[in-house]
Amino acid sequence: MRTFHTSTLLVGTFLACAATFAGKSACAAEPTLPPQVAEINAAIEQQWRDYEIKPAPDADDATWCRRVYLDVIGRIPNMKELEQFVQDRSKDKRAKLVEMLLEDDRYAEEYAGHWATVWANILIGRSGGQERDSLTSRDGMMKYLRDTFAANKPYNQMVYELVTAEGSTKPGTEGFNGATNFLADKVNAEDAVLATSSTSRIFLGLQVQCTQCHNHPFNQWKQQRFWDFNAFFRQTRALRRFVSGTNDVDHAELVNEDFAGQANDPSDALIFYELRNGLVKSAYPVFIDDTAIGTSGYVSEVNRRQELGRLMMESPYLDKMMVNRFWAHFLGHAFTKPVDDLGPHNVPTHPDLLEYLGTEVRKNSHDVKELIRWITLSRPYQLSARHTTINEVDDPSVGETPKFSHFYLRQMSAEQLYQSMVTASGATAAGSYERQEQQRRQWLQQFVVAFGTDEGDEATTFNGSIPQALMLFNGELTNQAISDRDGGFIKRVMAENKAPRDRVNHLFLAGLARRPTRDEGTIATKLLVARGGNEVAMLQDMWWAIINSNEFIMQH
């Protein structure tokens, strides 16, 4: 009866932690919170007052626990983790949970893996390294990022390494440096145009792709700026290394070579670009703040990418971009839309807060975990997803700017779903880490659709559309999750609980972090009858229904 007991406790704790309307939940707010949290709260609350919005109440503990596991380590909590948190009576339990996920050795691997996955998708897209002739090694990228997040390397240090990396892309090869994978497929074609636009957009929030060919009417960046920035990448090549005796690319090596420039004078290596009217202009490496570096193309005199990395590390745009991206990750919307456009034409929703947090991350050495603490402990992250008449104007889905007065419902990413299914029901491939990682990647790949452009644009069909629904209805992952095999989740639920009711409770807590309603209990009973009293079959049906529900797939 152990589990029945704890389930009862869960209910009790839900009530004890019911949020008060003033927003100071009995279970949150502690005086020991970092000062940045109070600053975030003040700025967000000020806007609520300005717009006469009342925020949603705080989310209950179990919902919040599910939320923070998903966002910080990329999966939902298992039963034990959920119970442990809900039963904790201490006042600073939310801060303690964040601390545990960030610092406890038991979570180190999952934390690093989750953030590596998130960042690999940002840096090389979901399709990067998946094509046979790709110069990118997805394994190499992931390895670098896992190490980076495991060590909690300062964010600006990571950016510097990605921008300046030299060496081999593939783990196990001589001179391996996984950071090279960010640029490996972006420097060779079209004079490194893709390296230019990706680097400035991802790390500085400057959208320059349109200015490659012309001065854009809505964008302060001019064509000259684009090619000035581009000049930093012109010493760089990705060299193909072949599988010996074949024409198959094994990996690539990212190298810096002396650059003679287009006037063929390495001591003054300039480049040319064409205006729309055919006029030709010249460009040298000049950073966005007008800082120029030496014009020599000799790597021994000027290593252009190192100069760029150095300048980027000092740029306030880098600070703001870091804040904006992490904020969007946790709150569902950035301070700007899109997240990676900080240009002067695109005014943020909370400009002062963004500015302040940018300054603070710099003061705190671009410590990623510190920024995660500030955001996850801030008031907007505590709120429930309940959308009611008192906050209905705050609806970014209809084009309103986000006010963060309730938690915005959003679908899990395909990666979060996969990890959650694995956690919730042990639906996973057996075998080595490599084998499992390969299966995961194969599964993820089914949702990626490319747009056929040189910029590698892509979309995902894991967007709440029919292919996704079919996959969750009938796919292999679901079949594994609901399988009645020995040692599988359903059999474990059978073994760990005595009464049918407790078993159904177990399913709801594991999947949805709540107990079933009365109607849900009734339908479980009906299913049991329909299955001729075969309880395993009933649990399979119920578990299928749970993992297919909106409540399961949504981050809420």
Add this chain to the structure above:
Amino acid sequence: MNYSAFSTPAGMSRRHFAKHMAGSAAIASTAFTFGNAIAANADQLRKNRKSAILLWMGGGPSTIDLWDLKPGAPTGGSFRPISTTGDMQISEHLPMMAQQMKHMSIVRSMSTREADHNRGRYYMHTGYVPNPNIEHPSYGSVIAHELISQRPDLQIPPFVAVGGAGAGPGFLGMAWAPFSVTSNGRIRNLDMKIDDKRLMQRVAALDLIESGFVKQTRPGAAGAGSPAGEHQKVLRKTLDLMTSDQMKAFKVEQEPEEIKQRYGTTGFGQGCLLARRLVEAGVPFVEVDLGGWDNHDGIFATLADRKLPELDKAMSALVEDLAQRELLQDTAIIWMGEFGRTPRINQGGGRDHWARSWSVVAGGAGLKGGLAVGQTSSDGTEVESEPFSAEDLMATVCKGLGISLETTYTSKNGRPMKIAGGGKLIQELLA
């Protein structure tokens, strides 16, 4: 609460069962609508029903090398023009299309402003420039939404994107999102491998959880427009599709070998063939994607050796096949990409992005064929006749499909929005 799923007589077919559920409909907050009742006069409806096929050229095709050649001009490139069955000349690398041009017209005076892939893709698909505060519905979603009433018996998605992602439903909601399939029409995870009765019982349990969550997160408006509510709608469409024998339309491999060969055994060829099958089955909008037009380097070899032969075979087969089956008169075909390419040939022997003067091709569904509408300057850099926009093209296609241009949607934030962005008709194309 009535769990009708648990009291169905054994031996009922899945579809029959679905209807039965729709009848009792007590579980969900809104009724399930598995396969609507078939209208009395289905034949009459089938006769008048319109469809559209968009051939989407991802990357921005070089229309100056395909449809509006400038032989002899410094910008002209190396291709020569050839005569066609229409009143125009096109590229020598499109000989099979040349035979079909009597059915299709070229609009040579497209002039747009978006020369970035993402912005151009959005604009050409919606007739609106990107706006951070609103997501506009794409061509496919709009046309599917407007033409669905002509096919009450349709059980498969009304907007299918073949070999690409298509473009989104915007504020019309996920129920109008493109159903994205590969060009061989293979659909993953279609079969649940359990009996119908058990499936419906599972669905009953699922629907209970779904509805509870919608109420909990959005108590007021029964979840209208919320992510939780949209999820519920998509699940219903998914069930509809799983239980429909109309899905055989996707089995492109069942076509006779000579037809497959005529379309070409390329991805795009099979995609065009699939589009025809889907239109025959009653799908109102199909988009077929052919990428790889972003030819900044070495454009002429790429076009002559790879892109144009693939396009020529597939597109000409589609036009010819639809015409022979007397479907072309009710099916609009639109060929376009996000923009054209620079008349100037760059240092790498390629062409860059160019939106100021370029071409699209359209025909079918009452649009006149065999015409070249509008003209560009002798080097292709300027439009010298009335310029047309994405909105104008979309308005003209909608008119051909019998969709009223007065149709107005209300976006989620209450803004009224005219269909096709209030574009003006390209009169020359209309009979």
